[in-house]
Structures are given as C-alpha cells and as structure tokens.
Amino acid sequence: MKREPAPSIPLARLLALAYRQLIDDLHVRLATTPYAEVRPTFGYVLLALREHPATGADIALLLGVTKQAASKLIDTMEHGGYLQRQPHQNDARAKTVAITAKGRKVLVTVESIYRDLEAEWARVTSRPRVESLRADLQKIVQVANGGQLPTVRPTR
Amino acid sequence: MKREPAPSIPLARLLALAYRQLIDDLHVRLATTPYAEVRPTFGYVLLALREHPATGADIALLLGVTKQAASKLIDTMEHGGYLQRQPHQNDARAKTVAITAKGRKVLVTVESIYRDLEAEWARVTSRPRVESLRADLQKIVQVANGGQLPTVRPTR
DNA sequence: CGATATAGTCAAGCGCGTTGACCATCTCAT
DNA sequence: ATGAGATGGTCAACGCGCTTGACTATATCG
Numbered sequence: 001m002k003r004e005p006a007p008s009i010p011l012a013r014l015l016a017l018a019y020r021q022l023i024d025d026l027h028v029r030l031a032t033t034p035y036a037e038v039r040p041t042f043g044y045v046l047l048a049l050r051e052h053p054a055t056g057a058d059i060a061l062l063l064g065v066t067k068q069a070a071s072k073l074i075d076t077m078e079h080g081g082y083l084q085r086q087p088h089q090n091d092a093r094a095k096t097v098a099i100t101a102k103g104r105k106v107l108v109t110v111e112s113i114y115r116d117l118e119a120e121w122a123r124v125t126s127r128p129r130v131e132s133l134r135a136d137l138q139k140i141v142q143v144a145n146g147g148q149l150p151t152v153r154p155t156r
Numbered sequence: 157m158k159r160e161p162a163p164s165i166p167l168a169r170l171l172a173l174a175y176r177q178l179i180d181d182l183h184v185r186l187a188t189t190p191y192a193e194v195r196p197t198f199g200y201v202l203l204a205l206r207e208h209p210a211t212g213a214d215i216a217l218l219l220g221v222t223k224q225a226a227s228k229l230i231d232t233m234e235h236g237g238y239l240q241r242q243p244h245q246n247d248a249r250a251k252t253v254a255i256t257a258k259g260r261k262v263l264v265t266v267e268s269i270y271r272d273l274e275a276e277w278a279r280v281t282s283r284p285r286v287e288s289l290r291a292d293l294q295k296i297v298q299v300a301n302g303g304q305l306p307t308v309r310p311t312r
Numbered sequence: 313c314g315a316t317a318t319a320g321t322c323a324a325g326c327g328c329g330t331t332g333a334c335c336a337t338c339t340c341a342t
Numbered sequence: 343a344t345g346a347g348a349t350g351g352t353c354a355a356c357g358c359g360c361t362t363g364a365c366t367a368t369a370t371c372g
Contacts, residue, residue, distance in 0.1 A: 071352070335351090
C-alpha cells in the first residue's frame with residue numbers, strides 16, 4: 001500500500017460544503033411549506049426588517065449590492081407579499097420597506113428549520129461542539145473585520 | 157430591561173461569512189502573484205487534475221454543473237495556460253484535460269496562502285480548535301452525504 | 313448490426329448582479 | 343433664502359456564469 005498521509009482538506013472547501021449543505025437542506029424543507037418560492041437572499045432581508053423598517057438604500061448597504069440590485073430584489077419580495085413599500089414619513093424621496101405578516105411567518109419557519117438542522121449537526125458531533133463551532137467562527141470573522149460582523153454578501 | 161437572550165447567529169450566516177473571508181483573502185493575496193487572473197473555481201479543477209488528467213465530463217460532474225458550463229470554464233483555463241486539452245487515447249469523442257506546469261504552480265501558491273490564512277485563524281482561537289473545526293465540519297458533511305465528501309459546487 | 317448512451321460543441325436564454333444616466337428631494341454653507 | 347451638491351429611487355443596457363435544447367461524432371452492447 002502506498003498510502004500517503006491523508007491530506008487535510010482545505011477549510012475553504014469544508015466551509016463551502018457545510019454552507020451549501022445547510023442552505024440546500026433549508027430550501028428543500030421550505031419547498032414543502034407555503035413559502036417554496038423563497039430565495040436564499042430573502043432571509044437576510046427579512047431578518048434585517050424584523051426589528052424595524054428600512055429604506056432601499058439601507059438594504060443595498062446591508063447586502064453589499066447596488067441600490068438597483070436591491071430595488072429589484074425588493075420588487076420580487078413585494079410581489080411575493082413578504083414585504084411592503086410605503087411612502088417615507090420624513091423624506092419624500094425615500095420609501096419605507098416593511099416586513100409583512102407573511103414575511104414574519106417565513107422567518108419563524110426558517111428558524112424552526114434551522115433549529116432542526118443544527119440539532120442534526122449536534123447529533124453528529126455534540127451540542128457543545130456545535131456551539132464551539134459557532135463561537136469560533138464568530139470570533140474569527142469578527143477579528144478579521146475589526147470586531148464587527150461584516151455585512152452579509154450571501155456568496156459570490 | 158427587556159433584554160432578550162442574545163440571539164445566536166445562524167450557523168449558515170457564519171459559514172457564509174467565514175467562507176467568503178477565506179476566499180476573498182486568498183484572492184487578494186493571489187492578486188499580488190503572477191496568477192492574479194485565477195478565479196475561485198480554478199482551484200477546484202486544478203486540484204482534481206493534480207493526480208491524473210480527466211475528461212470534460214468528469215470535470216462537469218465534479219463541479220456539479222453541466223458539460224457546457226464545464227467546457228466554457230476549461231476554455232478559459234486553457235487560454236490562461238493552466239491546463240491543456242489533448243486528444244483522448246482510447247476514445248475519439250473525448251478530450252483529455254491535463255494540468256500544466258503553470259497550473260501546478262498555482263496549486264502550490266494557493267496552498268501556501270491557505271497555510272498562512274489557517275495559521276491566522278489558529279492565532280485567533282488555537283491550533284487544536286481549528287483542527288476540531290476541520291474535523292467536525294468534515295464529519296458533518298460526510299455523514300450528511302452517506303460517508304462521502306460530496307462533489308464541490310462552489311456556492312450558489 | 314443497429315439501438316442507445318456518451319463526449320463535446322453551438323446557440324439562446326435566464327438569474328442576478330453590474331454601470332450609466334436620470335429625476336426628485338433633501339441638506340448645508342454661504 | 344438660495345443654489346451646489348449629496349442622496350433615494352428608477353429605468354435601461356449589458357456582463358458573467360450558469361441553464362436548457364439541439365446537434366454531431368463516436369462507443370458500447372444486446
């Protein structure tokens with residue numbers, strides 16, 4: 001046997017695989033709900049709107065994309081009934097983007113699915129190890145970005 | 157105080173951020189080498205070709221994309237001089253795709269950069285924790301895929 | 313041998329982002 | 343108060359990376 005010492009798999013590859021695993025599983029499960037049309041980016045927007053409405057420019061900034069791209073996404077999400085544009089109170093140029101009841105339901109559904117998925121991960125390793133994973137990743141990402149969690153930028 | 161228990165950040169988000177962190181840093185550093193034009197997907201292909209050549213169809217399967225998409229990518233990489241198409245020995249339909257010396261140099265460069273980056277991660281947490289991270293992610297992904305590491309599919 | 317599968321390519325189209333140009337409105341220094 | 347510039351939003355055109363569909367040439371196997 002000419003067995004090499006098993007090469008350690010690049011973290012980048014594992015991260016990509018794990019991420020896809022989660023996202024794909026999420027959307028497989030979402031497909032069985034009334035929210036099958038929800039696209040991966042929706043979640044980030046809904047999450048941002050949960051606390052309080054925002055403008056299109058805010059969302060563009062959050063996602064790290066242009067206003068135009070954000071605007072298109074908001075169009076789609078509005079057509080889907082996940083959020084709503086309203087005239088802005090203090091600024092006649094701006095529009096307020098607010099999450100709808102349907103949008104909130106998606107959020108609740110997604111969170112419940114994530115809980116399931118993370119529980120499966122915990123069965124494969126253990127609850128504490130999953131929490132270490134979360135903590136370590138958070139720390140690493142934060143340190144690399146001056147203490148802040150950077151804005152989303154789903155993938156590339 | 158109506159302080160909620162600090163919501164734990166979704167693993168999916170952390171994974172996405174960590175992955176982007178790594179990939180972006182990699183390409184920032186690559187930009188200072190003679191291989192600035194290398195795109196994220198190149199690495200996966202080169203890695204696959206390191207051991208032995210493959211056909212376009214193999215590569216398509218590996219990347220989880222169509223033959224057509226793979227073909228275009230191979231075009232680009234061939235123009236860049238990272239790999240080479242040759243007639244296949246036993247099959248007149250097929251073409252053999254082989255890594256070039258330049259392609260191998262990219263691989264060496266990338267690995268060295270990854271070592272640096274992973275070392276930085278280890279400084280933020282610790283060497284053993286980075287290795288736990290790697291081991292846990294690998295296990296989780298494998299278990300979810302019947303013991304095999306799935307094919308690449310860079311992102312979505 | 314012929315039916316069917318497979319390797320590869322060309323062409324058109326789509327999703328999701330971009331750049332560029334533009335208008336309406338807000339802000340602020342003068 | 344006003345005018346220059348910044349900002350919010352939209353429309354239009356286009357690019358990149360992928361898709362589906364159609365096609366040719368060659369392999370494979372009953």
